[in-house]
Amino acid sequence: MKLYAPKYYKKFHCIADRCEHSCCIGWEIDIDRDTFEKYKALKHEYASSITDSISAEGTPHFCLTKDDRCPHLDERGLCNIITNVGEDYLCDICREHPRFYNYTSVAEVGIGMSCPEAARIILSSSDDAEIVEIGEVDVAPDSIDFDGRAERSEIYAILQNTAYDYSTALDKIYRKYSIEAGEDNRWLEILDSLEYLDPDHKALLMNYSSSCRPEGADEFLKRFLSYLLYRHCTEAFDADDFCDRLSFCLFCERLFASLLCSEGAESLREIATLASIISEEIEYSEENTLALLQ
Ligand code: SF4
Incomplete structure (x- = not known):
């Protein structure tokens, strides 16, 4: 079946000994x-x-x-x-590594944010929502009843619509799917219960506050969210599952916003490092992802 990837995908090359965070x-x-x-x-x-x-x-x-x-x-x-x-x-x-694959009626490949080089590429690419065909894979298509790719395209269209600023676009997404941000205390309880690779990362994530959003970082937040939607939403098996996955992505976006704000991150390198930490501690742990999804 056909293989698709975000347009930025081919920019990635492992920087090996120049990497500040070896995988x-x-x-x-x-x-x-x-x-x-x-x-x-x-x-x-x-x-x-x-x-x-x-x-x-x-x-x-x-x-x-x-x-x-x-x-x-x-x-x-x-x-x-x-x-x-x-x-x-x-x-x-x-x-x-750090590539990941999703299989539905087509195959999709992407680069994972836990790699800081991938994070820098994703967060600095303005074509974050452009998905292009890059070849074929020898895998039979899954017969699916729910089209997560089509649903994702609708969200991308909202995020890319120049008539809306980022917060308006986010608001439209929350409303379209009836998603509520939830109480910070409940999210903090869950964050506190997760398994962490690095205790310093836990301390960082425990600063979460949904009201803490950085100024001038909308493009980075949008690209981060587009990446999460690409990675986590298409394999949804029905509309409810899609909403749960979307809700997870939106929580990670708020967590990223909160971290950028509390850490005062400004340079691409600082911003990408925080994105990598969230990815490494949450997305790359099945248990932690599941705990937040539930
Ligand atoms: S984290 Fe990324 S850039 Fe660094 S060594 Fe691993 S694959 Fe290469």
């Missing part, structure tokens, strides 16, 4: 079956360094070092698997 630290990386077999069959002086670093318990995965780093990440932030045996020997997760 090879803090996350246990599962190895897909084909790559695992490829590692076992590899004839190279680096082969035993790879196989010795894998735990085959449950899903095969690289065992992190004591300081939570991927064992193949060197001091310069480069991947020893790539430098020794080449990119063809990366497992699926490492090759694809």
